[in-house]
Amino acid sequence: MSNPRILVTRRWPSVVEAVLSERFDTTLNRDDEALDAGQLREALLTHDAVLPTVSDRLPAALFEGEVIRAKILGNFGVGFNHIDIKAAKEKGVVVTNTPGVLTDCTADIAMLLLLSVARRGGEGEREVRAGAWTGWRPTHLVGTKVTGKTVGIIGFGRIGRAFAQRCHFGFGMDVVFYNRSAIDPMEAARYGAVQLQTVEDVLEIADFVSLHCPGGAENRHLMNADRFAAMKPGAFLINTARGDVVDETALISALEQGTIRGAGLDVYEAEPHLPERLRAMDNVVLLPHLGSATEETRTAMGMKVVDNVTAFFAGQEPPDRVA
Ligand code: DGY
Numbered sequence: 001m002s003n004p005r006i007l008v009t010r011r012w013p014s015v016v017e018a019v020l021s022e023r024f025d026t027t028l029n030r031d032d033e034a035l036d037a038g039q040l041r042e043a044l045l046t047h048d049a050v051l052p053t054v055s056d057r058l059p060a061a062l063f064e065g066e067v068i069r070a071k072i073l074g075n076f077g078v079g080f081n082h083i084d085i086k087a088a089k090e091k092g093v094v095v096t097n098t099p100g101v102l103t104d105c106t107a108d109i110a111m112l113l114l115l116s117v118a119r120r121g122g123e124g125e126r127e128v129r130a131g132a133w134t135g136w137r138p139t140h141l142v143g144t145k146v147t148g149k150t151v152g153i154i155g156f157g158r159i160g161r162a163f164a165q166r167c168h169f170g171f172g173m174d175v176v177f178y179n180r181s182a183i184d185p186m187e188a189a190r191y192g193a194v195q196l197q198t199v200e201d202v203l204e205i206a207d208f209v210s211l212h213c214p215g216g217a218e219n220r221h222l223m224n225a226d227r228f229a230a231m232k233p234g235a236f237l238i239n240t241a242r243g244d245v246v247d248e249t250a251l252i253s254a255l256e257q258g259t260i261r262g263a264g265l266d267v268y269e270a271e272p273h274l275p276e277r278l279r280a281m282d283n284v285v286l287l288p289h290l291g292s293a294t295e296e297t298r299t300a301m302g303m304k305v306v307d308n309v310t311a312f313f314a315g316q317e318p319p320d321r322v323a
Contacts, residue, residue: 114146123282
């Protein structure tokens with residue numbers, strides 16, 4: 001049997017690209033430009049495996065019509081709401097992801113955002129760079145203390161737990177969370193966290209609300225105008241999950257009207273585009289989807305895709321199959 005033809009949609013860590021090239025007939029994307037819908041469709045028709053990332057939209061339309069050659073989509077990332085899983089399944093295309101290896105780094109970025117918004121790190125950094133700092137003074141860029149405050153976590157999976165652990169044991173915060181299914185209180189206690197019944201219960205008491213649930217239809221606009229209104233006055237929102245979990249227009253209104261005090265965001269509804277009004281605000285810290293962006297994690301993610309695709313073409317069940 002000939003070597004499977006594989007297409008990688010973006011540049012990956014070179015060590016992973018080398019392994020893929022050794023094992024498969026691999027097409028790499030040397031200039032790292034995002035493929036458009038036509039190119040992704042072509043990739044599905046002409047390759048045995050396509051290895052996409054969060055920047056590749058694969059809606060149902062791309063799977064329709066002619067017989068698709070691709071048998072597996074080895075997604076580089078844990079979130080896969082950019083892929084229409086139902087359409088892939090209907091065409092018999094297996095989908096895998098990369099769970100586990102980005103837990104710590106994503107929780108770190110959530111912590112970085114929490115600290116940055118609370119302590120006004122973004123504003124301070126911009127001020128120093130602009131040469132606008134006039135010196136130390138008691139009332140300058142005064143933020144909020146985090147020790148002793150309550151953080152509310154929405155979604156208590158791997159990343160939510162790692163974030164809880166950092167907040168409670170690292171920063172002396174009280175941690176409450178909402179999760180769709182019940183978590184054993186002993187397990188929650190390992191992370192210094194207590195489960196509440198509803199999202200509203202969390203919003204009512206949390207000084208910081210941090211989102212750690214999957215994106216996609218089930219959680220689309222989970223944070224909407226009503227939920228912002230239900231947040232504790234003066235609270236902050238942190239989002240390292242997916243942009244579509246937050247209604248960005250409602251968020252902007254809540255920030256403009258002072259319903260909430262600030263936000264730390266790593267993900268957006270229409271990445272890489274952000275509303276101008278959001279970019280103009282001082283009380284937000286905006287990162288370009290950096291959750292998993294460390295050398296160690298990106299390499300581990302790539303190697304997980306390699307393992308999944310290798311298992312698949314060896315006739316085995318891929319370890320991280322999601323569809
Ligand atoms: C993930 O793995 O979900 C990251 O957000 C990149 O897609």
